[in-house]
Amino acid sequence: MSDRPVGDRFRRFRDRLAGTAGGPDPTAGESHATSFRPDAPRSDAAAQAARLAPVPSGAPTQRRRGGRRGRGGEELTVPAAGFTSYYGRPVLKPPVWKWDIAAYLFTGGLAAGSSLLAAGGQFTGRPGLRRAGRLAALAAVGASTGFLIRDLGRPARFHHMLRVAKPTSPMSVGTWILAAFGPAAGVAAVAEAAPWLPEDGLPGLARRVLPPVGHAAGLAAAATAPALATYTGVLLADTAVPSWHEAYPELPVIFAGSALASGAGVGLLAAPLGQTGPARRMAVAGAALELYGSHRVETRLGLLSEPYRIGRAGRLLRAGRVLTAAGVAGALLGGRSRAVSALSGAALLAASVATRFGIFHGGVASARDPKYTVVPQRERLARRAAVQD
Amino acid sequence: MSPGPNSYYGPLDPAPDAGWSDAPPRMGFFTDTSVCIGCKACEVACKEWNDVPGSGLDLLGMSYDNTGALTANSWRHVAFVEQARPAGHRTPPFAGNPTGGSVSASSAAVAAGSGNPTGTDPGVPPGSPDAAARMAAGPSSDATPTAAGTQFLGMPGDGPPGRTGSAEGRTDFRWLMMSDVCKHCTHAACLDVCPTGSLFRTEFGTVVVQEDICNGCGYCISACPYGVIDQRKGDGRAWKCTLCYDRIGVGKTPACAQACPTESIQYGPLEELRERAAARMATLHDRGVPEARLYGHDPTDGVGGDGAFFLLLDDPEVYGLPPDPVVTTRDLPKMWKRAGLAALAMAAAAVAAFVGGSS
Ligand code: SF4
Numbered sequence: 006m007s008d009r010p011v012g013d014r015f016r017r018f019r020d021r022l023a024g025t026a027g028g029p030d031p032t033a034g035e036s037h038a039t040s041f042r043p044d045a046p047r048s049d050a051a052a053q054a055a056r057l058a059p060v061p062s063g064a065p066t067q068r069r070r071g072g073r074r075g076r077g078g079e080e081l082t083v084p085a086a087g088f089t090s091y092y093g094r095p096v097l098k099p100p101v102w103k104w105d106i107a108a109y110l111f112t113g114g115l116a117a118g119s120s121l122l123a124a125g126g127q128f129t130g131r132p133g134l135r136r137a138g139r140l141a142a143l144a145a146v147g148a149s150t151g152f153l154i155r156d157l158g159r160p161a162r163f164h165h166m167l168r169v170a171k172p173t174s175p176m177s178v179g180t181w182i183l184a185a186f187g188p189a190a191g192v193a194a195v196a197e198a199a200p201w202l203p204e205d206g207l208p209g210l211a212r213r214v215l216p217p218v219g220h221a222a223g224l225a226a227a228a229t230a231p232a233l234a235t236y237t238g239v240l241l242a243d244t245a246v247p248s249w250h251e252a253y254p255e256l257p258v259i260f261a262g263s264a265l266a267s268g269a270g271v272g273l274l275a276a277p278l279g280q281t282g283p284a285r286r287m288a289v290a291g292a293a294l295e296l297y298g299s300h301r302v303e304t305r306l307g308l309l310s311e312p313y314r315i316g317r318a319g320r321l322l323r324a325g326r327v328l329t330a331a332g333v334a335g336a337l338l339g340g341r342s343r344a345v346s347a348l349s350g351a352a353l354l355a356a357s358v359a360t361r362f363g364i365f366h367g368g369v370a371s372a373r374d375p376k377y378t379v380v381p382q383r384e385r386l387a388r389r390a391a392v393q394d
Numbered sequence: 395m396s397p398g399p400n401s402y403y404g405p406l407d408p409a410p411d412a413g414w415s416d417a418p419p420r421m422g423f424f425t426d427t428s429v430c431i432g433c434k435a436c437e438v439a440c441k442e443w444n445d446v447p448g449s450g451l452d453l454l455g456m457s458y459d460n461t462g463a464l465t466a467n468s469w470r471h472v473a474f475v476e477q478a479r480p481a482g483h484r485t486p487p488f489a490g491n492p493t494g495g496s497v498s499a500s501s502a503a504v505a506a507g508s509g510n511p512t513g514t515d516p517g518v519p520p521g522s523p524d525a526a527a528r529m530a531a532g533p534s535s536d537a538t539p540t541a542a543g544t545q546f547l548g549m550p551g552d553g554p555p556g557r558t559g560s561a562e563g564r565t566d567f568r569w570l571m572m573s574d575v576c577k578h579c580t581h582a583a584c585l586d587v588c589p590t591g592s593l594f595r596t597e598f599g600t601v602v603v604q605e606d607i608c609n610g611c612g613y614c615i616s617a618c619p620y621g622v623i624d625q626r627k628g629d630g631r632a633w634k635c636t637l638c639y640d641r642i643g644v645g646k647t648p649a650c651a652q653a654c655p656t657e658s659i660q661y662g663p664l665e666e667l668r669e670r671a672a673a674r675m676a677t678l679h680d681r682g683v684p685e686a687r688l689y690g691h692d693p694t695d696g697v698g699g700d701g702a703f704f705l706l707l708d709d710p711e712v713y714g715l716p717p718d719p720v721v722t723t724r725d726l727p728k729m730w731k732r733a734g735l736a737a738l739a740m741a742a743a744a745v746a747a748f749v750g751g752s753s
């Protein structure tokens with residue numbers, strides 16, 4: 006575990022203690038009959054001193070909690086609740102998912118949005134949209150698979166996911182959705198190579214067969230795409246993580262919107278200007294869903310909205326909002342400029358990344374602080390007791 | 395096998411629901427914390443029998459706790475809480491001893507920041523100092539608190555008791571000790587969300603990880619409402635108490651219960667344990683321990699009742715337990731419905747983007 010001698014951790018605890026709370030000699034015998042009231046303030050003076058006091062460097066500290074209260078002058082709307090927990094430790098285990106799961110939320114949505122764009126292009130005779138959408142979908146779904154496997158504790162066992170199909174496990178459902186979507190998106194993208202093949206011989210046959218096969222595959226991918234984009238909302242919500250779980254009505258909406266907007270972003274970036282009309286409308290629709298959903302999670306959940314407004318998650322979600330607004334404005338107003346279109350496409354993609362990471366970190370923060378576990382559960386118990394009386 | 399009406403929520407006998415025919419009676423633990431002496435024999439016995447790696451020996455400043463929390467490398471965790479106690483109508487445990495008090499609210503606040511290199515992820519993350527202080531300050535329901543230490547007065551054993559105390563300076567305090575363990579929930583979120591089928595329901599109604607199947611996806615870790623299951627670093631897989639599946643399968647008692655010298659940990663058929671627990675609580679109430687309460691015994695609670703339940707002497711959160719856990723899959727049907735609606739909206743928006751509009 007550690008090459009430090011046993012007892013070292015405790016000695017450091019004592020040092021930290023001596024450095025705080027006015028630091029009485031641990032064995033000093035003066036009277037300590039500081040009486041206190043049973044409710045909130047109690048020993049918080051000492052606790053506060055303890056928290057604010059400097060801590061020797063290198064010691065595990067409450068550093069990460071630095072930004073917890075009223076960051077940036079933003080006062081808590083919820084009064085600091087007098088909750089308890091075992092040595093203030095989290096009740097839950099915070100997610101062990103690393104950044105790759107947040108990145109997957111983005112690439113999975115991007116794959117779904119682009120394949121819808123591609124299918125639209127395919128049906129309405131906009132080859133530019135179709136090609137961009139199919140290629141982006143394949144790249145994104147490939148990256149998704151990579152991120153998902155990378156995040157496993159035992160990546161070599163990724164295929165164990167295919168042992169079962171369980172509707173109670175959104176991750177299992179998602180695996181099967183990906184298993185349907187991925188090959189379809191792959192075939193659709195490969196079919197885009199047809200025009201480059203020679204005209205005769207076996208390649209010539211492929212040249213003639215690929216487009217219809219690509220069409221069928223593109224259609225299959227587009228049919229699975231909405232499921233791929235929205236199941237991730239259930240993936241996060243079906244956990245004990247307080248701010249994810251309680252946001253279950255909104256998460257799929259945010260993710261659907263974010264997927265549409267990022268797909269539209271691909272169209273704006275890569276398709277010829279004359280074909281981008283649908284992508285612009287898709288950007289507006291996606292942005293509307295995304296902004297509506299994230300506004301709801303930031304305001305509807307009471308205390309559990311707080312993690313989405315403060316700290317890293319708050320900054321990411323605010324950045325996502327600004328980028329979305331910029332992207333939509335560019336998409337609507339920059340119809341005649343290649344550069345503006347491309348910029349707004351890039352802004353929409355960046356917005357989607359920021360939103361996904363924001364939602365991800367908001368949930369992780371809510372699991373790390375026992376306040377978000379204990380206070381809502383206490384309130385629930387109190388409500389139940391009130392009903393029974 | 396089709397899911398029964400209560401498969402997601404509500405009272406249920408889990409083994410038959412999971413498809414076992416002729417399942418033996420459901421087995422479980424009743425952990426009576428009122429007789430726990432904090433010897434940690436359970437922790438050691440569990441590690442020995444199940445070959446669980448070490449998880450750090452150092453005291454964390456959390457009284458005698460050197461474990462910190464349940465982790466992949468600690469399947470039993472003995473929690474220690476030291477609280478200043480009001481001298482009420484009954485004699486507090488240390489009355490008359492000029493012990494000079496105990497670990498206090500402020501030292502608990504500092505201890506909240508101690509890390510423990512458990513070799514697991516997320517392991518034992520740091521805590522919130524003011525919540526720690528409130529924990530150590532004791533129950534808030536009592537009317538007249540007496541003096542309590544807000545200074546660090548030495549860990550027990552840090553100096554000879556009584557040497558430095560004066561009579562007025564004395565604090566009466568109590569020790570809460572509790573051996574925590576996986577709850578083997580009736581509705582186990584960890585099991586429901588596991589995408590590999592690694593977690594399964596045994597014929598005894600317990601919940602076990604198959605280490606040859608688990609691929610370390612980590613879903614169970616976020617899903618457990620009790621923060622029990624955890625990932626072992628290097629190894630990458632999720633680990634937790636198996637209720638000694640190998641031992642109970644041959645009629646033996648799990649290692650922890652076998653080792654417990656005070657019968658704080660009792661193993662047996664769940665029905666019988668529930669009766670025993672109710673009787674024990676009644677006895678304690680008679681003897682003037684009104685704060686004794688059962689936790690996790692109720693089949694109508696948010697997880698359908700725990701296979702491992704407890705008798706506690708303070709609020710559950712003081713011991714690090716959630717006060718009202720609810721299995722996340724209770725809301726899963728609603729979640730899928732919402733996702734379905736969002737998917738339809740998405741498809742409709744995409745269609746509209748292409749057919750509506752002139753460019
Ligand atoms: S949900 Fe948590 S407490 Fe319940 S059986 Fe699973 S690991 Fe144990």
Ligand code: SF4
Binds near residue numbers: 588592
């Ligand atoms: S980490 Fe292992 S036991 Fe847990 S959900 Fe994933 S595969 Fe199942």
